[in-house]
Amino acid sequence: MIYCINPLCEQRQNPDNVERCLCCGTSLLINDRIRLLKPLRELTENPFTRNEIFEVDDAGTKWNPVDKRRVMKVLKWSSPELVQLIERESLALQLIQHPNTPESNTLDDLFTFVPNNSHLTLHCLVMDKFEGQNLEEWIKSHEPISQSLALEWLRQLVEILDVVHRTEFFHRDIKPANIILQPNWQLALIDFGTARRITDTYLAKVSGSGGTETRIGNYEITSVVSHYYTPLEQVHGKAVPQSDFYALGRTFVRLVTGTPLMRLPTDQKTGNLIWRNKAQQIDKPLADFLDELMAPVPGQRPATTEVILQRLKILPRQSKVYRVTRSKTFISGVLIASASLITLGIYKIGLPAYAKNLVAEGQKLEAANNSQKAQSYFDQAVKIRPELSVQISQFYFDKAGRTKDDLNSEKKYYSLAIKYNPKDVDSYNNLAVACQLLQDIDCVTKAYEELFKLKPNIWEGHYNLGNFYETQNKYDLAEKQYRLAIQYSNNQATNAVNNLSRLKNLQGKYSEAAQLAIEGLNNTPDSYNQWRAALYKNLGWSRLMQKDYSEADKYLQKAFELDSQRVDVYCLLAKTKEALEQLDYASSYWEMCLLARTDREYLPEIQKWREEVLSRIFKKN
Known part of the structure; x- marks a missing residue:
């Protein structure tokens, strides 16, 4: 399969044996030497995508006569700034001489190409490809x-x-x-x-x-x-x-x-x-x-x-x-020393040491995914030394924290941590959060019931439960939990104040949202950049919806300065700049709103704002 270089072509895949694109008529042999074999980045009609990258078959030139697989970057836009970037990249690849950076030359690897019957001038840069x-x-x-x-x-x-x-x-x-x-x-x-x-x-x-x-x-x-x-x-x-x-x-x-x-x-x-x-x-x-x-x-x-x-x-x-103290040799030496103490007749040291050894062996078994046998060892150890239950609980708690994206394992290990220490509030709290992400409603309910029995005024638990209700669109219940979190934390739960302010914006209660954001900013230390950024974002959002555009711009710029990773700030700044008729700035912020990738991009309001601008773009086209 050979690809057409024309980004406006409606059917870019072509059979190997044709010379021109069957859809748009553009030559499939670029500069009499290059054929596009496959895209290395997804081809998209997104107007904000600046370039496309292909693996190519390069037949070579008099400067580089070897036929080989290479990579070609195709610049879709011809703005002077972007052309300058690709020219600078070409210069960098020519000057930087290292076997593990791409090779290219300005004699024939940087060129322009005009597709058939097109107003586009595509700037192309070819470079060597690394396998791997x-x-x-x-x-x-x-x-x-x-x-x-x-x-x-x-x-x-x-x-x-x-x-x-x-x-x-x-x-x-x-x-x-x-x-x-x-x-x-x-x-x-x-x-x-x-x-x-x-x-x-x-x-x-x-x-x-x-x-x-x-x-x-x-x-x-x-x-x-x-x-x-x-x-x-x-x-x-x-x-x-x-x-x-x-x-x-x-x-x-x-x-x-x-x-x-x-x-x-x-x-x-x-x-x-x-x-x-x-x-x-x-x-x-x-x-x-x-x-x-x-x-x-x-x-x-x-x-x-x-x-x-x-x-x-x-x-x-x-x-x-550090390596020596953690090595098998060092640990074996410690065990030998302990055995020597036993042989010297130290009173009652043998049985406790045996219990600790059971815990160590259980941890090894758990690491080898033999969970059932590991628990058998742990149960025996606790019978000998009940106080080891806290250590075993902490082991499972830590293991749950290392499970990364495996929520089922996280749930399992927090449950085991609770088994060995039923009064550990942190395990109940974390178990509830894991169950929220798994949408296991029964587990969520039971975990919070036990948590609040042990510690009714744990504000982190009320904050997490508020999050859970919010994902279910139960805004009244979410607000109740956020307010309990604020109350039990002596008004120090900035995250709860921020979420409540955001909730009020979603409900269209912009004055309440602004007041909460201002109160949160007054109680949040200057060093807490991310939380202050979130509060400024909510304040700017409410001012935007109240049509106070200059104030909205001021607060959203403060949010951007404090935390440049917030996608919602990009989207809100785009809307604000449009309202202020600063369209060049609005276009840049819309690009960032659409393309940025962070954990916050899945917030429903961000998806809504993206859909709004994309519908406008495609409607114009």
């Missing part, structure tokens, strides 16, 4: 990587970045999807479409308008955003070479935890990811270093790739103490 799988797909079917593999892959990528930065470029879009694991287990860094040239002029523009070592200036430069991997300075259009280090750190958190970043909690005070409990194979020195790479301010990150490479040489030596 990108790490975002790879990690979905593999266990989180070990410490030794993390150190090896980190070294490989920093060595690539070292060449990139020394060539006076920085990448600006490092993430697992842009890293290819080749069959020889070497990593390749791809997609230099957003790479930026490091020049004195550029750095002067970034830092010369008030910037310092730790604070970037106010000069506006085109921003590139990959949600959860892009640092704040880059979101604001002020990326620097150290922005690549932030994205690199977050990439390795994804790999060592195996967990999508959107599912990792964030410290409300610092804004840092909370991830170490999901990567217990990673020793503290390496974990500290990854957090340093992800420091919120560029000046707090390592200064250069050379510094990182030096640190990577030291890290394995720093980790030896």
